[in-house]
């Protein structure tokens with residue numbers, strides 16, 4: 001089993017290194033003041049938000065691991081929000097991906113959405129998915145054991161977010177305290 005797992009890792013790493021370009025800087029005018037902010041992800045997982053005349057740093061905004069497939073990235077949603085994705089797609093059986101949707105609501109930058117997936121590459125019957133709207137409190141979650149009724153927390157200010165304060169695995173926010181792989 002261990003040999004097979006190692007082979008999977010050796011095969012997966014070159015594909016990730018060659019095929020995926022991780023975006024670490026995006027621009028968007030989330031507060032709609034007519035000036036775009038720049039969102040920059042540092043190698044240590046800090047997120048820098050800057051606009052003409054000001055800059056703020058969200059320390060420890062994203063999980064960063066040492067191997068390929070464990071680096072976070074930024075994106076823009078179809079509705080124009082900023083997306084911050086942390087993942088482990090590179091090592092072990094605890095594969096996961098978490099995407100935060102960042103938007104400007106109620107006078108501040110907030111975590112407006114939370115999307116989480118996990119799976120075990122050695123066990124196709126172990127998986128979970130969750131998608132929460134933290135502005136409305138609505139969301140869906142499901143694992144291989146069936147659908148769940150997640151309780152979405154209210155949208156926290158972006159500046160309060162800390163990736164390392166989440167319990168491991170990171171998806172516990174979706175799965176109502178259940179222990180998931």
Ligand SMILES: [Ca+2]
Pocket residue numbers: 028029030031032033034035036037051
């Ligand atoms: Ca702006």
